[in-house]
Amino acid sequence: MATRHDWTKEEILAIYDKPLMELMYEAATVHRQHHDPNKVQVSTLLSIKTGGCPEDCGYCPQAARYHTDIEENDLMSVPQVKAQALRAKASGSSRVCMGSAWRNVKDGEEFDQVLEMVRTINKLDMEVCCTLGMVTENQAKRLAEAGLYAYNHNLDSSEEYYEKVISTRGYQDRLDTLDNVRKSNVTVCSGGIIGMGEKKEDRAGMLVALSTLTPQPESVPINALVPVEGTPMEDQELVSIWEMLRMIATTRIVMPETQVRLSAGRTNMSQEGQAMCFFAGANSIFAGDKLLTTPNPDVNEDMELFKELGLKPQQPFEQHEQPKTVEAEDAQVKPLGEKPKWSRPKHTIEKNLEAKEKAKEAKKAKA
Numbered sequence: 001m002a003t004r005h006d007w008t009k010e011e012i013l014a015i016y017d018k019p020l021m022e023l024m025y026e027a028a029t030v031h032r033q034h035h036d037p038n039k040v041q042v043s044t045l046l047s048i049k050t051g052g053c054p055e056d057c058g059y060c061p062q063a064a065r066y067h068t069d070i071e072e073n074d075l076m077s078v079p080q081v082k083a084q085a086l087r088a089k090a091s092g093s094s095r096v097c098m099g100s101a102w103r104n105v106k107d108g109e110e111f112d113q114v115l116e117m118v119r120t121i122n123k124l125d126m127e128v129c130c131t132l133g134m135v136t137e138n139q140a141k142r143l144a145e146a147g148l149y150a151y152n153h154n155l156d157s158s159e160e161y162y163e164k165v166i167s168t169r170g171y172q173d174r175l176d177t178l179d180n181v182r183k184s185n186v187t188v189c190s191g192g193i194i195g196m197g198e199k200k201e202d203r204a205g206m207l208v209a210l211s212t213l214t215p216q217p218e219s220v221p222i223n224a225l226v227p228v229e230g231t232p233m234e235d236q237e238l239v240s241i242w243e244m245l246r247m248i249a250t251t252r253i254v255m256p257e258t259q260v261r262l263s264a265g266r267t268n269m270s271q272e273g274q275a276m277c278f279f280a281g282a283n284s285i286f287a288g289d290k291l292l293t294t295p296n297p298d299v300n301e302d303m304e305l306f307k308e309l310g311l312k313p314q315q316p317f318e319q320h321e322q323p324k325t326v327e328a329e330d331a332q333v334k335p336l337g338e339k340p341k342w343s344r345p346k347h348t349i350e351k352n353l354e355a356k357e358k359a360k361e362a363k364k365a366k367a
């Protein structure tokens with residue numbers, strides 16, 4: 001069946017609510033029509049700039065306004081990144097995804113350094129992904145010229161629920177960023193988080209937003225919230241495997257060609273649970289003992305599971321050609337020195353304000 005870009009929330013909810021065995025069978029069938037069911041793409045995350053973020057994303061341990069005990073770090077150096085990428089390659093990863101705790105990309109020295117990281121990793125013949133916050137079309141094109149393979153920017157939830165999670169940026173900015181990435185010919189990676197207190201209607205709403213993009217994102221990460229102490233979502237109940245399976249299977253059915261990534265939350269899942277996610281259409285994971293700041297299963301454990309299930313890691317550039325890297329001195333796309341006006345909706349989110357107050361008190365008590 002051809003990929004549809006006109007899914008409605010009602011149709012997606014009807015899929016999500018099917019008896020689980022039927023839902024998984026249907027998803028597994030779609031999966032086999034579009035992918036080798038024994039191949040899984042493996043990405044390694046690298047937090048190149050950690051913590052101190054100005055945003056108020058209610059789930060995020062890196063937001064400066066909350067009191068979490070993560071270790072903050074300035075931007076890593078290019079040799080440090082190269083060493084980590086080589087380690088990731090040796091452990092079987094085909095992609096490195098570099099994340100920074102930034103609201104948006106700003107032209108200047110730090111962005112130039114990130115561009116050099118992209119060139120360096122692409123030259124190691126690995127797929128390079130970045131997740132740096134909002135980007136303009138010009139910035140996306142500069143990343144493309146450096147050899148970027150994918151850009152990750154999550155919609156996180158439905159437009160309606162997004163307002164209850166973040167007050168410092170708007171949904172349209174997220175969509176505009178995805179559009180900018182698309183115009184640069186870099187592949188799009190966009191998904192979200194379940195378990196933030198949203199309803200299943202919000203999960204379906206997020207899948208409508210993603211599946212109606214033309215083309216659909218090449219990869220869609222599905223994260224289970226990792227509730228981190230000090231964030232407004234610290235007391236959120238863990239996502240059950242049944243919900244994860246429904247979300248993965250539904251994503252697979254509405255976006256048949258995309259790589260569906262079983263992302264954050266794997267440490268709370270059994271190996272059998274993860275195997276069922278692969279059966280239901282997940283064909284990508286984040287490997288390495290750390291995500292950005294929180295734990296992830298050990299690489300050896302993952303490789304044992306792959307062996308047990310007969311899964312093989314996907315090789316780099318199996319899905320799309322390797323981009324060419326243009327050296328800094330030959331760059332055609334020049335910085336525009338833009339001052340983009342990303343929106344700041346500033347609505348009130350009580351939970352976020354409470355967490356901010358608690359953090360202030362904790363800091364005072366410490367001083």
Ligand code: SAM
Nearest residue numbers: 059060100101102131132133154223225226264
């Ligand atoms: N600062 C950039 C941004 O927000 O686009 C990039 C890094 S940000 C940490 C990347 C994504 O990680 C978020 O969009 C969110 O989906 C995910 N994430 C962050 N904290 C999480 C948590 N506690 N549990 C699950 N996913 C989380």
Ligand code: DTB
Nearest residue numbers: 099131221263264291292293294
């Ligand atoms: C995505 O969807 N999940 C990754 C990646 N894209 C950047 C991040 C998960 C972060 C989980 C919380 C942490 O480790 O800080």
Ligand code: SF4
Nearest residue numbers: 053055057060063101
């Ligand atoms: Fe900052 Fe990204 Fe975390 Fe939001 S999700 S606080 S933008 S690092």
